Amino acid sequence: MQSNCYPKLDCVKSSSINQNKMTTNQLHVALIMDGNGRWASTRGHPRHHGHKRGVETVQKIIKGAPDLGIDMLTLYAFSSDNWKRPPKEVSALMSLMQRYIRSSVASFVKNDVRLVVIGRRDRLPGKFAQEIEHAQNVTAHAKRLTVRVALDYSARDQLINAAHELQNPTRSAISKYLSGTGQICDVDLLIRTGAEQRLSDFLLWECAYAELYFAKCLWPDFGVENLKEALKEYQARNRRFGGLPEPKRALVAQASVSSQP
Numbered sequence: 001m002q003s004n005c006y007p008k009l010d011c012v013k014s015s016s017i018n019q020n021k022m023t024t025n026q027l028h029v030a031l032i033m034d035g036n037g038r039w040a041s042t043r044g045h046p047r048h049h050g051h052k053r054g055v056e057t058v059q060k061i062i063k064g065a066p067d068l069g070i071d072m073l074t075l076y077a078f079s080s081d082n083w084k085r086p087p088k089e090v091s092a093l094m095s096l097m098q099r100y101i102r103s104s105v106a107s108f109v110k111n112d113v114r115l116v117v118i119g120r121r122d123r124l125p126g127k128f129a130q131e132i133e134h135a136q137n138v139t140a141h142a143k144r145l146t147v148r149v150a151l152d153y154s155a156r157d158q159l160i161n162a163a164h165e166l167q168n169p170t171r172s173a174i175s176k177y178l179s180g181t182g183q184i185c186d187v188d189l190l191i192r193t194g195a196e197q198r199l200s201d202f203l204l205w206e207c208a209y210a211e212l213y214f215a216k217c218l219w220p221d222f223g224v225e226n227l228k229e230a231l232k233e234y235q236a237r238n239r240r241f242g243g244l245p246e247p248k249r250a251l252v253a254q255a256s257v258s259s260q261p
């Protein structure tokens with residue numbers, strides 16, 4: 001018997017093997033974690049309190065993701081446009097993330113979680129870039145879950161870099177270049193919290209065939225139950241990748257799972 005009430009994910013994964021998606025059956029969920037500032041302001045707190053609560057949500061989601069069948073999570077932590085925010089907020093965010101990465105390495109190793117950071121490194125403060133490198137190296141062989149943190153990240157800038165650097169820019173070469181790890185990281189499900197409905201320069205290439213899910217709740221209020229809800233809706237969608245509708249394999253598989261003793 002499964003340890004959670006979420007039996008259909010395996011077959012969702014198998015139905016997503018597709019030439020357009022260019023991946024194996026890994027389930028990749030990307031998250032735009034919006035609403036920290038509003039969460040704090042409505043409580044009369046400074047915005048960085050919202051970001052602090054946001055980190056707690058990140059911890060819960062990372063802990064719960066593998067049991068929901070998620071293999072890869074990409075979290076939008078800081079966009080290259082976020083440098084426009086007041087220096088105090090930028091510096092609070094940088095120290096929060098630096099502390100989070102530093103203090104999470106041991107538990108990532110213990111729980112078989114790989115950390116990958118995408119985006120620019122050259123503008124990060126102090127020794128942050130070296131600490132990221134260290135965290136990536138010590139978790140490099142972890143298999144249970146890959147957590148990608150997008151930091152000083154701009155999808156458009158990454159595509160410009162790819163255009164400059166790739167001699168033979170095929171779909172596969174661009175995907176591998178963008179992932180930074182040689183893996184292809186097409187997104188299956190993109191979730192944005194905070195009641196906004198836009199992509200904000202996040203994974204524009206990788207989301208070519210992503211299913212989009214917009215949650216009204218603010219990121220600090222988002223939890224594993226909300227993630228389950230999003231996955232449930234994702235499962236009910238029929239991914240066609242430009243082709244014709246597939247038979248609802250998920251429903252068939254669910255029936256067989258629920259009829260097991």
Ligand code: FPP
Nearest residue numbers: 033034035036037038054055075077097100
């Ligand atoms: C957007 O909310 C959120 C951010 C710009 C920062 C997200 C960062 C975290 C959740 C913490 C660190 C993450 C990791 C991976 C350790 P907003 O501040 O724009 O919210 P608002 O729309 O309510 O103003």
